[in-house]
Amino acid sequence: MADVKSPQPRVSRSVVVKLGGAILADAEAVAEVWTGVQALGGPAVLVHGGGPQATALARRLGHEPRIVAGRRVTSDLDLDVMLWTLRGELNARLVASARAAGVRAVGVSGADGGLVRVHRRPPRDVDGETVDFGHVGDVDGVAPALVETLLGAGFTPVVATICADDAGALYNVNADTVAFELAAALGATRLDLVTEAGGVRRDADDPDSRLDRLTAAEVEAGVAEGWIAGGMRPKLEVARAALRRGVPAVRVCAPADIAGGGGTTVVP
Ligand SMILES: Nc1ncnc2c1ncn2[C@@H]1O[C@H](COP(=O)(O)OP(=O)(O)O)[C@@H](O)[C@H]1O
Numbered sequence: 001m002a003d004v005k006s007p008q009p010r011v012s013r014s015v016v017v018k019l020g021g022a023i024l025a026d027a028e029a030v031a032e033v034w035t036g037v038q039a040l041g042g043p044a045v046l047v048h049g050g051g052p053q054a055t056a057l058a059r060r061l062g063h064e065p066r067i068v069a070g071r072r073v074t075s076d077l078d079l080d081v082m083l084w085t086l087r088g089e090l091n092a093r094l095v096a097s098a099r100a101a102g103v104r105a106v107g108v109s110g111a112d113g114g115l116v117r118v119h120r121r122p123p124r125d126v127d128g129e130t131v132d133f134g135h136v137g138d139v140d141g142v143a144p145a146l147v148e149t150l151l152g153a154g155f156t157p158v159v160a161t162i163c164a165d166d167a168g169a170l171y172n173v174n175a176d177t178v179a180f181e182l183a184a185a186l187g188a189t190r191l192d193l194v195t196e197a198g199g200v201r202r203d204a205d206d207p208d209s210r211l212d213r214l215t216a217a218e219v220e221a222g223v224a225e226g227w228i229a230g231g232m233r234p235k236l237e238v239a240r241a242a243l244r245r246g247v248p249a250v251r252v253c254a255p256a257d258i259a260g261g262g263g264t265t266v267v268p
């Protein structure tokens, strides 16, 4: 029998949808995202990246970003570029694009309302080299009150993954990571990692080789054999971390999959 004294909060039924930067650059894909979010018929929280756009702007400024193990070594200039692109243009454009689908989106960052608490990532060993990632934050925790308040009022939060520490310094945090931390903290029913490839492929260059389902053992084999590489490798580490933290369903998928099946479901 249902416990009437402690009903499930509305947000416990939310879906967290993470959009990779390449999706944001494609107006048709963005329109499909909002159609899918509308068709879900329940609360959704969007989290977006924008790595490719940040890299493009840095290059226009004559700076070549350094990416190590899928994470940007974030100098003072790189942090400024992340603020201008993610918190600035991309978030504003994404929020505006929701209007055509009748979704009432609100743009926030991980720093707003203390949503995502981080600390500066200590230098760490990567393949035998000590790497100081600069202004990159590691997540300490999520305080979902802001997002829950927005959802409760019928708004769709759109989260740019700029986060702050307790002293008020800003940090760059990978968007897949923020999405999974939010999904875990909200008790989301599903985490969709929406990416241009539309799923995990047996051959990254062959769209017909998409896998419907991927086990942890297959992820390990794929990394060892080299067919899971680049940005997909840390993304699948995030997918597995989400499952370990109790998110019941995790997919790597395309915008058109949001309201239905499709994509690659990652299983333990
Ligand atoms: N097995 C694979 N299936 C699909 N994509 C793969 C695979 N292995 C490597 N990739 C690469 O991973 C990329 C996705 O990671 P990333 O660019 O970081 O995504 P996003 O920006 O959406 O977070 C793809 O564009 C593709 O080049």
Ligand SMILES: CC(=O)N[C@@H](CCC(=O)OP(=O)(O)O)C(=O)O
Residues within 6 Å of the ligand: 019, 020, 021, 022, 048, 049, 050, 051, 052, 054, 070, 071, 072, 082, 136, 161, 172, 173, 174, 175, 176
């Ligand atoms: C620390 C770190 O690497 N942060 C990412 C944040 C943006 C991101 O995650 O964008 P995508 O989802 O488009 O990859 C970066 O600087 O690229």
